[in-house]
Amino acid sequence: MARTRIAALVTAAALAVGLTGCGAADMTRQASPYADAKGSRTVTLSTQSWVGAQANVAVAQYLLEHELGYRVDTVQIDEVPAWDALSQGRVDAILEDWGHPEQEKRYIDDKGTIARGGDLGVTGHIGWYVPTYFAEQHPDVTDWRNLNKYADEFRTAESGGKGQLLDGSPSYVTNDKALVNSLDLDYQVVFAGSEAAQITQIKQFAKEKKPFLSYWYKPQWLFEKVPMTEVKLPAYKEGCDADPEKVACAYPHTPLQKFLNARFADGGGDAAAFLKKFRWTTEDQNEVALMIAEQKLSPQEAAGRWVKENETTWRAWLPA
Amino acid sequence: MTATVTPATPSSSTTTAAGSGVLRDLGRHRGRLIGAGAAVALVLGAVLLGGGSWPAALAVDLSGPLDRTSDWIIDNRDGHPLFLYFLGHVSNAVVVSVRAVYLVLLALGWAGVTAAAGLVAWRVAGVRLALTSVAAFAVCGVLGMWVPTMQTLALMAVAVAASVLVGGLLGLAAGLSDRMHRILRPVLDTMQVLPAFAYLLPVVLVFGIGVPAAVLATVVYAAPPMARLTALGLRGADAGVMEAAASLGATGRQRLLTARLPLARKELLLGVNQAIMMALGMAVIASVIGAGGLGDRVYQALGSVDVGAALAAGVPIVLLAVVLDRVTAAAGARIGAAPARRAGAGWAVALATTVVVAVAGRLSDRLAWPHSWTVDIAGPVNGAVDWMTAHLYSGVPLVGGTADWAARFTTWVLNPLRDGLQWLPWWMVLLAVGALALLIGTWRTAATAVLATAAIGVLGVWDPALDTLSQVLAAVAVTLLLGLALGVGAARSSRMGRALRPVLDVFQTMPQFVYLIPVVALFGVGRAPAVAAAVVYALPAVVRITAQGLSAVDPAALESARSLGATGRQQLFQVQLPLARPALLLAVNQGVVLVLAVVVIGGLVGGGALGYDAVFGLAQGDLATGLVAGAAIVCLGLMLDRVTQPTERRGLAGKGA
Numbered sequence: 010m011a012r013t014r015i016a017a018l019v020t021a022a023a024l025a026v027g028l029t030g031c032g033a034a035d036m037t038r039q040a041s042p043y044a045d046a047k048g049s050r051t052v053t054l055s056t057q058s059w060v061g062a063q064a065n066v067a068v069a070q071y072l073l074e075h076e077l078g079y080r081v082d083t084v085q086i087d088e089v090p091a092w093d094a095l096s097q098g099r100v101d102a103i104l105e106d107w108g109h110p111e112q113e114k115r116y117i118d119d120k121g122t123i124a125r126g127g128d129l130g131v132t133g134h135i136g137w138y139v140p141t142y143f144a145e146q147h148p149d150v151t152d153w154r155n156l157n158k159y160a161d162e163f164r165t166a167e168s169g170g171k172g173q174l175l176d177g178s179p180s181y182v183t184n185d186k187a188l189v190n191s192l193d194l195d196y197q198v199v200f201a202g203s204e205a206a207q208i209t210q211i212k213q214f215a216k217e218k219k220p221f222l223s224y225w226y227k228p229q230w231l232f233e234k235v236p237m238t239e240v241k242l243p244a245y246k247e248g249c250d251a252d253p254e255k256v257a258c259a260y261p262h263t264p265l266q267k268f269l270n271a272r273f274a275d276g277g278g279d280a281a282a283f284l285k286k287f288r289w290t291t292e293d294q295n296e297v298a299l300m301i302a303e304q305k306l307s308p309q310e311a312a313g314r315w316v317k318e319n320e321t322t323w324r325a326w327l328p329a
Numbered sequence: 330m331t332a333t334v335t336p337a338t339p340s341s342s343t344t345t346a347a348g349s350g351v352l353r354d355l356g357r358h359r360g361r362l363i364g365a366g367a368a369v370a371l372v373l374g375a376v377l378l379g380g381g382s383w384p385a386a387l388a389v390d391l392s393g394p395l396d397r398t399s400d401w402i403i404d405n406r407d408g409h410p411l412f413l414y415f416l417g418h419v420s421n422a423v424v425v426s427v428r429a430v431y432l433v434l435l436a437l438g439w440a441g442v443t444a445a446a447g448l449v450a451w452r453v454a455g456v457r458l459a460l461t462s463v464a465a466f467a468v469c470g471v472l473g474m475w476v477p478t479m480q481t482l483a484l485m486a487v488a489v490a491a492s493v494l495v496g497g498l499l500g501l502a503a504g505l506s507d508r509m510h511r512i513l514r515p516v517l518d519t520m521q522v523l524p525a526f527a528y529l530l531p532v533v534l535v536f537g538i539g540v541p542a543a544v545l546a547t548v549v550y551a552a553p554p555m556a557r558l559t560a561l562g563l564r565g566a567d568a569g570v571m572e573a574a575a576s577l578g579a580t581g582r583q584r585l586l587t588a589r590l591p592l593a594r595k596e597l598l599l600g601v602n603q604a605i606m607m608a609l610g611m612a613v614i615a616s617v618i619g620a621g622g623l624g625d626r627v628y629q630a631l632g633s634v635d636v637g638a639a640l641a642a643g644v645p646i647v648l649l650a651v652v653l654d655r656v657t658a659a660a661g662a663r664i665g666a667a668p669a670r671r672a673g674a675g676w677a678v679a680l681a682t683t684v685v686v687a688v689a690g691r692l693s694d695r696l697a698w699p700h701s702w703t704v705d706i707a708g709p710v711n712g713a714v715d716w717m718t719a720h721l722y723s724g725v726p727l728v729g730g731t732a733d734w735a736a737r738f739t740t741w742v743l744n745p746l747r748d749g750l751q752w753l754p755w756w757m758v759l760l761a762v763g764a765l766a767l768l769i770g771t772w773r774t775a776a777t778a779v780l781a782t783a784a785i786g787v788l789g790v791w792d793p794a795l796d797t798l799s800q801v802l803a804a805v806a807v808t809l810l811l812g813l814a815l816g817v818g819a820a821r822s823s824r825m826g827r828a829l830r831p832v833l834d835v836f837q838t839m840p841q842f843v844y845l846i847p848v849v850a851l852f853g854v855g856r857a858p859a860v861a862a863a864v865v866y867a868l869p870a871v872v873r874i875t876a877q878g879l880s881a882v883d884p885a886a887l888e889s890a891r892s893l894g895a896t897g898r899q900q901l902f903q904v905q906l907p908l909a910r911p912a913l914l915l916a917v918n919q920g921v922v923l924v925l926a927v928v929v930i931g932g933l934v935g936g937g938a939l940g941y942d943a944v945f946g947l948a949q950g951d952l953a954t955g956l957v958a959g960a961a962i963v964c965l966g967l968m969l970d971r972v973t974q975p976t977e978r979r980g981l982a983g984k985g986a
Contacts, residue, residue: 058628084625179944202944205933
């Protein structure tokens with residue numbers, strides 16, 4: 010069996026080389042080997058690791074499959090590599106992007122391999138948060154000027170003698186190290202290394218009603234489980250985060266964007282038209298995200314429930 | 330000062346381990362010489378170089394050139410001839426082959442695949458394994474993981490075939506030509522200690538996210554053991570047989586095909602077995618770069634902190650690994666036995682049955698695993714994990730919760746170790762590495778170790794590397810402590826040995842991502858969970874090697890000790906452990922290498938340092954950070970491997986004496 014399989018593989022490989030001949034083989038035009046197994050039309054969506062993004066993808070996938078008759082593949086990729094994959098056509102669309110000016114310039118303006126897909130309808134915001142139970146006891150903690158006063162309360166074994174500012178996945182946009190420096194805070198940024206680790210840690214803190222200070226973002230389903238209050242940082246002004254080493258202001262409010270592979274945007278038919286029109290609200294997204302993350306429904310089940318209850322919303326997205 | 334504490338075990342043992350007579354004298358002599366040399370260098374260093382971390386003047390900043398390389402690749406990927414006419418075809422061939430295997434598996438349907446697996450196992454290894462295989466595939470279906478399992482299987486089949494081909498050819502070259510052997514050996518040695526995460530970034534940059542990149546990364550990881558074992562098998566061919574073949578007038582080609590390769594069958598099969606295990610070990614890690622299949626399910630489940638779902642996808646990987654391991658091992662064990670009569674007929678029956686089952690499945694329209702036959706284990710598992718973390722995390726009477734232990738471990742072990750290492754003057758670290766490597770190995774291993782350490786400094790990541798090193802040392806110490814205790818237990822009580830075996834099997838093959846969440850839930854975010862994950866990963870190998878080494882001790886030696894009235898304790902400490910010293914040293918070496926392999930995983934739970942940099946590079950597509958961290962991890966691995974590798978010198982010294 011093993012031998013025949015190897016022989017078959019070698020033949021297949023030889024055939025592949027033979028078929029493509031000595032011509033050029035453009036890697037950017039290759040599909041996934043798992044895609045399109047029955048000759049149906051396939052769309053590949055990038056799903057990022059956070060649950061809000063999974064909710065977008067789940068609902069888009071559900072509607073593409075049940076209403077428009079597509080087959081949908083999802084690939085989990087980090088934010089920046091996802092741009093690269095989108096440009097190469099490995100994925101057809103990113104449904105939630107938090108702003109990557111460098112990549113936008115390279116792939117949209119210079120190479121023209123990615124096209125804009127419009128607003129998602131959700132506004133994202135990054136900030137520093139303390140648990141509400143702590144903020145209620147110490148109302149002045151929500152101003153950054155008072156943070157040093159509480160550094161002791163936020164201390165952990167990892168943060169040395171300083172207070173701990175918990176950061177998450179390395180793929181997320183963060184200026185926290187620079188912020189701590191420029192604002193002269195007595196804090197140490199501790200990188201959890203992944204969102205999963207960060208959420209687990211926050212939940213453990215919350216279970217014991219311990220104080221913590223964490224980098225976090227909205228919309229996020231965890232707020233429903235662990236109520237958190239934002240700490241006010243110096244107000245955001247256009248361009249105040251231009252030099253990443255010296256940022257001393259809060260994070261902006263970002264209208265989240267959709268992006269499509271340029272070829273797909275032109276020739277993607279109903280699917281591309283649908284994804285361009287896809288637009289919902291923060292509450293909608295949270296509803297689905299919470300079903301996935303807290304009730305542990307599979308993304309498809311969660312999407313199915315939402316679709317059943319919100320027909321007026323998604324009818325408008327379908328191409329006429 | 331802390332640096333010398335942990336590695337003291339190997340250094341003190343080797344002076345006596347060197348053997349008897351001349352060797353021992355030499356060993357003692359060496360020890361004294363090295364000590365004197367180190368003392369002189371210490372004084373000189375203190376006077377001439379002073380203290381402090383690695384000097385900035387000796388570091389090279391690679392970020393400029395690396396960023397330019399990265400930009401060039403991205404800009405030319407869809408136009409440059411190198412990509413269009415070479416790499417593009419490679420990528421294409423991979424896609425087409427994986428697709429071919431995947432379609433065959435889908436066409437067979439779940440019944441056909443399960444039947445085929447059972448029948449192959451039956452022909453190769455007998456009825457018991459056949460039942461195990463059928464059960465394993467059925468469980469994959471029951472867990473609702475049939476399609477991802479087939480995707481992973483298709484990818485694995487192609488990756489293993491390519492690894493066997495590439496590894497076999499390299500091994501052939503190294504086995505037949507001495508020069509190739511000399512060139513290839515250091516390369517293969519290095520690849521052996523290369524953590525899988527370290528080279529995902531360059532592969533993904535060239536091939537983009539997706540199956541081709543995943544397959545190629547897997548091949549790079551799985552081919553070296555095949556090459557190594559092929560070379561070993563060819564070089565170990567019986568000289569007498571070769572002589573006989575030559576005297577019969579066989580040509581070089583005939584000798585290779587009819588004598589050398591058949592004689593090396595056992596090693597070749599072991600190579601295939603190793604390649605399969607390594608490839609499966611990569612299945613989850615490769616999902617980070619878009620391998621799809623089971624690994625992707627594990628990875629996605631982590632996003633919603635869903636241990637149960639991650640486990641449901643992790644179990645099929647473990648089952649595949651166990652089945653494939655047992656079947657190939659059984660095939661290896663049967664080599665040399667007379668071929669059974671009517672073997673051909675048996676295979677024909679197997680083939681016919683598979684076809685019948687597959688066609689029956691197709692006709693009854695049951696290709697996909699029936700949805701009603703799946704069981705959801707995620708709920709109960711999550712319940713159990715929640716209960717465990719809720720009750721163990723803190724406030725346990727008397728001993729305190731796991732969070733308190735983690736905090737204490739960080740404050741009292743990890744912090745002093747890290748600060749101590751970083752406080753040491755840079756040249757003293759090099760000196761310590763060199764002296765230790767010399768004590769245990771040869772001049773050559775010492776030179777490699779020192780150069781590797783210096784390379785870390787030159788790369789400009791001295792401090793994070795020492796941070797990582799402190800975590801590795803702490804994890805190795807814990808692993809050895811637990812591993813030796815369990816290994817001694819398993820060797821002395823066969824019941825305990827039997828009970829431990831399946832547990833070890835599971836932990837060795839369980840994807841590390843699966844226990845990322847429980848580890849954080851128990852120990853919080855930071856370096857302590859990173860150490861815990863490393864211990865869980867490295868422990869099985871250490872236990873196994875220790876137990877094997879102890880059980881292999883000459884029974885006559887034990888018997889004579891017993892007849893002299895030695896107590897069980899005396900037997901253990903004065904006979905068994907000293908006689909098993911080579912195995913124990915191997916356990917240390919393996920422990921170090923395996924612990925380092927999890928450092929990057931540690932980066933995902935707050936371990937920081939090099940592991941975080943590697944993850945950061947991958948997540949941000951930042952070649953300058955990721956590749957430098959990857960290279961530093963490799964250097965660290967080389968250094969640790971050389972410092973703990975005792976076999977080399979004995980081989981050389983034996984030849985000299």
